[in-house]
Amino acid sequence: MTTADPTGRIERAEIEDTSLLAFYRDMNAPERRTFWACAAGWALDGMDFMIYPLVIGTIIALWKVDAASAGLAGTVTLLASAIGGWLGGYLSDHIGRVKTLQITIIWFSVFSLVCAVVQNFEQLLIARAVLGLGFGGEWAAGAVLMGEAIRPQYRGRAVGSVQSGWAVGWGLAVLSQAILFSMMPAETAWRWMFVIGALPALLVFYIRRSVTEPEIAAEARAKQAASGDRPALWEIFSGPILKTTILASLAATGCQGGYYAITFWVPQFLTKERHLSIVGSTGYLSTLIIGSFIGYLVGAWLADRIGRRNLFLTFSIGAIAIVLLYTQLPLTNEILWVLGFPLGFFASGYFSGIGAFLTELYPTRLRGSGQGFCYNFGRGIGALFPFLVGALSASTSLANAIAIFAVAAYALFFIAAFALPETRGRVLHAD
Numbered sequence: 001m002t003t004a005d006p007t008g009r010i011e012r013a014e015i016e017d018t019s020l021l022a023f024y025r026d027m028n029a030p031e032r033r034t035f036w037a038c039a040a041g042w043a044l045d046g047m048d049f050m051i052y053p054l055v056i057g058t059i060i061a062l063w064k065v066d067a068a069s070a071g072l073a074g075t076v077t078l079l080a081s082a083i084g085g086w087l088g089g090y091l092s093d094h095i096g097r098v099k100t101l102q103i104t105i106i107w108f109s110v111f112s113l114v115c116a117v118v119q120n121f122e123q124l125l126i127a128r129a130v131l132g133l134g135f136g137g138e139w140a141a142g143a144v145l146m147g148e149a150i151r152p153q154y155r156g157r158a159v160g161s162v163q164s165g166w167a168v169g170w171g172l173a174v175l176s177q178a179i180l181f182s183m184m185p186a187e188t189a190w191r192w193m194f195v196i197g198a199l200p201a202l203l204v205f206y207i208r209r210s211v212t213e214p215e216i217a218a219e220a221r222a223k224q225a226a227s228g229d230r231p232a233l234w235e236i237f238s239g240p241i242l243k244t245t246i247l248a249s250l251a252a253t254g255c256q257g258g259y260y261a262i263t264f265w266v267p268q269f270l271t272k273e274r275h276l277s278i279v280g281s282t283g284y285l286s287t288l289i290i291g292s293f294i295g296y297l298v299g300a301w302l303a304d305r306i307g308r309r310n311l312f313l314t315f316s317i318g319a320i321a322i323v324l325l326y327t328q329l330p331l332t333n334e335i336l337w338v339l340g341f342p343l344g345f346f347a348s349g350y351f352s353g354i355g356a357f358l359t360e361l362y363p364t365r366l367r368g369s370g371q372g373f374c375y376n377f378g379r380g381i382g383a384l385f386p387f388l389v390g391a392l393s394a395s396t397s398l399a400n401a402i403a404i405f406a407v408a409a410y411a412l413f414f415i416a417a418f419a420l421p422e423t424r425g426r427v428l429h430a431d
Helices: 029-063 067-095 097-117 121-149 152-163 165-183 186-196 199-210 215-227 241-263 266-272 282-305 308-328 333-348 351-361 364-382 384-392 398-419
Strands: 002-005 008-012
Touching: 029 067, 029 097, 029 121, 029 152, 029 165, 029 186, 029 199, 029 266, 067 097, 067 121, 067 215, 067 364, 067 384, 097 121, 097 186, 097 199, 121 152, 121 215, 121 351, 121 364, 152 165, 152 282, 152 351, 165 186, 165 282, 165 333, 215 364, 241 308, 241 333, 241 351, 241 364, 241 384, 241 398, 266 282, 266 398, 282 308, 282 333, 282 351, 308 333, 308 351, 308 398, 351 364, 364 384, 384 398
Parallel strands: none
Antiparallel strands: 002 008
């Protein structure tokens, strides 16, 4: 079926088989290699980012850092990743998705090693900021690569399934924490956590050998080279594209602000306000991570089943409800452990639709720039939430601070998603 909108024709593919794994059964060998490369990259990306929230308590105690300053390091990482994502997306439009993915993975792996050898909090702050440039660029290049490599009728499930790799990476980080902190003193263990964060560099060898550039992206760049019409960095802020960029950026801000307000501070909430040890909190975080992983998979299925926008609306409401239950009711630790599953489920599952949604909103010549900017603008503004939660926790409980900012973020996500069009099944062209 073909329809038209102000930016040109929209061709949609019929989605006949809505089962979760239909996309994988129908993949050819190059598509599967791309899928596993992006899934592994996103898992290791998630592991690298979640290391800092897991060691934040040790950093606070070791260097006598207050909560607001500790949260600032997370905020700076995300702010830098916003810039890196925009530039990484722009770079992927010019030199290719695969090359950009390799460069960004090596970048944040190297600076994870730098984090392991810093001597004070100021040095760690700088190292995390520089690391963030590659962290943001990796998502932009990888999400566009997956979105273009997969056929439109499977795009939501494929990109969403790759997104579930974040939960795997989070689980690897928690497992590493449990092992390292039980084997060695905390003041040594946190450094080895960052050493493990350098492992993504090994993935580059596989990408170089196995992953090829999507044909649609290569064709678009060839047309640009022939005509001399290279997209400008600021083109996503002009004409009918401007409205899309604004609304998509607000949606990305809401979904990421809520996520970071929760996941950045929940480990500290469990140890500080629920009085669990670092090792004792592992089970609670495991329930949260399992819920997150299942949420990603269900979200991937729903993205093609009910559409991207309905996925966002449903999960934002669910996230608001479960955050209030988790933080505001006088629950026992046993009930809190159970609630970790739906908290992880609703606070993560909607991300499965984000990558495909942003891919489908932009023409190919602007896709890297547009997708990279919107997602990472949201990441940059959402980056303020760890700092703001930490600052507010000085005058109220950490639970209240988490709830205030998470609910506000998810409300913004709901409103922006409601104002954006549905893009399920949209066929991409080399335009």
